[in-house]
Amino acid sequence: MPIEAVNWKRNQPLAQDYIEDKISSRELFEYHYLHEAAWFERAEFVKHSRSPRADSAELVKVLTDYNVKIGNAPEALEKISMLLDPSALVVVGGQQAGLFGGQLMILYKAISIIQAARTWSEKLNRPVLPVFWVAGEDHDFDEVNHIHYLSAQLQVEKLQVEHPTGARTAVSRLPLQADAWARAVEELEASLIDTEFKAGLLDKLRAVTSGSVTLTDTFAAIMASLLGEYGLVLLDSDDPALRQLEAPMFQQLVQRNADLSAALQLGRSQVEAAGYVPQAEVAENGANLFIFEGDRRLLLQRDGELFADKKKTFSISQEELGQLAQNQPERLSNNVLTRPLMQEFLFPVLATVLGPGEIAYWGLTGEAFHLFGMKMPVVAPRLEFTLVEGTLQKHLSKYDLTLEDIRFRFEEKQQQWLESQDKLNLAQRFDGVKDSFRESYSPLVESLAAINPGVRKLGETNMLKIIEQIEFLEGKAADAYKTHFEAALRQLERIKLSIIPLAKPQERVYNIYAYLNRYGEDWLKPLIETSMPIDGMHRIYYL
Structure with a gap:
């Protein structure tokens, strides 16, 4: 099962420049x-950092309880206990629960x-835990409620579940009914x-989706079954x-909210000065926090002495919001610019693994980290793969196509192949007929002017x-x-x-189940067990 590394460009300029270590992007990130x-420098910083951090014993308990709930493997539970080691570090990344x-x-x-995590545990000779952050607090249900698959009719079809209530609230708070x-x-x-x-696949899936459960918990259970x-x-x-x-960090985010906003504004200015367009909106009055009010997740902004949602259907004073952060932190939620800070508060983060869009908006957060006595961790681009099945490999060879051809010039290459099969030379013969007709008919038409x-x-x-009639016949012949x-x-x-x-x-389109169904789980092992450098390359995996 060979894996080939290729250099495929991303459409996100800041992320691409960071991945290639371009000078223009360097000032926006702490480490490369x-x-x-x-x-090594980052590991030393974490060791000596005095920035506030969550209690490790309590964090171990919370993580253990959740991972037991989703049926995670003993190996994962053993990793959690390593957080009690003062030298332990974490490699972390996350995504919405699809x-x-x-x-x-x-x-x-x-x-x-x-x-x-495995690579740097060996290099640093200390525990490094792999942690996946499921963004269950996000409320965009339509973004996570579907998958795509390729049908037998060669159509990219969509399979989706409907929103159970219509409420604009966290996906983790929306259980789907058993039916x-x-x-x-x-x-x-x-x-x-x-x-x-x-x-076997479907039996496992029915087991984790039995009863009334959320997309978040089923997602976590699937990931645990594959990678636990x-x-x-x-x-x-x-x-x-x-x-x-997280309550102490939420209190800081509320109390120093104007300073946080100023730091993010400065981050935006730095991104623009480096020649990039900011990936995330940085509003001058943005609180960069959400609040759960009833069945709604509302984005807050500063409105004079108050915090309010955009439509001003809800408002709260800073003092009240601070008390809520202390006593009811479950009513608060991060946005994309404060989640990195909360992640840093919870864990001794060595590195965070990000996709191109995430890399771009993390470029805005450097000054916000500094505001709270933190430093942005090492930002590592995630591994990228394209799976090429055996039949597909044969067809690529048959039609003399490369993956670059498919990405950038497929229609052109397809037309070239069709033309190469044209033993009747139809295009040339039709062109000859039209040229011959014009050559003999045009002088006759010109002479008619005398009449x-x-x-x-x-x-x-x-x-x-x-x-036109000749071209009509040409089109029919081509069809x-x-x-x-x-x-x-x-x-x-x-x-x-x-x-x-x-x-x-x-x-970015297909789901894993079509591949698990064809090949079982063994094809995953080389991706996990074979050491691959985090180097920004795209990898072609020939199944």
């Missing part, structure tokens, strides 16, 4: 992942965390071909017990209509020719839809 010395595990890139991020889960699993079953692995044996620790960012631990300009005009119109190669065109279409579905990288 490509410099080994930076990891249906049935979400897109492949989420799995790859978790694998990146495991890889980096909704049953329908979703049935639809998934219908989308999968019959294989030796199918029944490698020590991956999971947490739900909306876990009420975790929120209690009457109107007759000449009629002749020109007549010539164009005849050319007939394509029909003759219908099987080949279907193979070419399958290649395209397998590699760049919906004109996006495969890992």
